Amino acid sequence: MDITHPIYLVGGSKGGVGKSMVTLALAHYLQRQDIHAVLVETDTSNPDVMKALRDEFTCAAYDLDDADGWIGFVNFCDMHRGAAVIVNTAARNQTGVTRYGSTLARTLDELGRELVVLWVINRQRDSLELLHIFGQTFPDTVTHVVRNGYFGAPDKFALYEESQVRKTIETKGRSLDFPDLADRVADELRSQRDSIRRAAETMHIGQRAELFRWRELCDAMFSKVVSSERTPHDQ
Ligand SMILES: Nc1ncnc2c1ncn2[C@@H]1O[C@H](COP(=O)(O)OP(=O)(O)OP(=O)(O)O)[C@@H](O)[C@H]1O
Numbered sequence: 001m002d003i004t005h006p007i008y009l010v011g012g013s014k015g016g017v018g019k020s021m022v023t024l025a026l027a028h029y030l031q032r033q034d035i036h037a038v039l040v041e042t043d044t045s046n047p048d049v050m051k052a053l054r055d056e057f058t059c060a061a062y063d064l065d066d067a068d069g070w071i072g073f074v075n076f077c078d079m080h081r082g083a084a085v086i087v088n089t090a091a092r093n094q095t096g097v098t099r100y101g102s103t104l105a106r107t108l109d110e111l112g113r114e115l116v117v118l119w120v121i122n123r124q125r126d127s128l129e130l131l132h133i134f135g136q137t138f139p140d141t142v143t144h145v146v147r148n149g150y151f152g153a154p155d156k157f158a159l160y161e162e163s164q165v166r167k168t169i170e171t172k173g174r175s176l177d178f179p180d181l182a183d184r185v186a187d188e189l190r191s192q193r194d195s196i197r198r199a200a201e202t203m204h205i206g207q208r209a210e211l212f213r214w215r216e217l218c219d220a221m222f223s224k225v226v227s228s229e230r231t232p233h234d235q
């Protein structure tokens with residue numbers, strides 16, 4: 001029996017919270033789980049994830065600030081029914097998501113898809129406020145909050161810890177911890193526009209050791225939210 005893979009939307013709305021890093025890590029995780037995945041890049045002015053992944057994944061770019069972009073995006077999901085769809089969102093997409101997100105929300109049933117949101121946060125209040133607004137557009141969606149360790153250890157996310165948003169999230173989703181990667185390795189990864197697979201092949205031994213340490217922690221995080229391709233019948 002085929003499993004329909006979800007649409008994974010990596011959100012966060014805010015600039016620089018780590019959406020692209022999480023998207024790269026998720027793409028690499030799915031790749032290593034042998035789950036066929038395709039990428040939707042919505043950061044059309046700075047398609048950094050698409051540049052890093054285009055040799056390894058089928059990619060398409062859609063501007064989600066625009067109704068046409070949403071139509072293209074929904075059609076792309078339909079065209080790739082056998083694949084997981086990973087969506088890298090741009091900081092500025094918030095207005096478009098609020099305005100047109102219902103286009104997708106209404107179509108998910110017909111597409112036979114689940115939408116799984118990975119909402120990346122830093123330690124500031126507006127990360128949570130934007131999440132609240134997003135939740136109103138997609139009330140039935142499973143959302144996981146990703147505390148990005150780049151901004152500090154999990155116990156530094158006190159605002160989130162004490163928030164009502166966390167309680168709401170944890171009724172359906174999880175609070176996750178995305179590991180911090182050493183700056184030197186993160187900078188090299190991003191400046192080379194490399195995928196993690198390519199970086200794992202080409203980096204110097206020291207950087208590679210750090211990359212593998214980080215990848216193991218990423219694996220532990222994603223394994224909590226990515227359903228395995230195998231069904232009970234073929235295990
Ligand atoms: N977990 C992490 N470990 C190490 N560095 C990180 C991590 N998360 C983010 N960074 C650093 O922060 C920078 C910004 O992250 P990223 O580009 O993923 O953010 P973004 O949310 O996609 O930003 P934008 O809104 O501009 O698209 C990265 O280039 C990287 O240097």
Ligand SMILES: [Mg+2]
Pocket residue numbers: 019020021043048089090
């Ligand atoms: Mg980005």
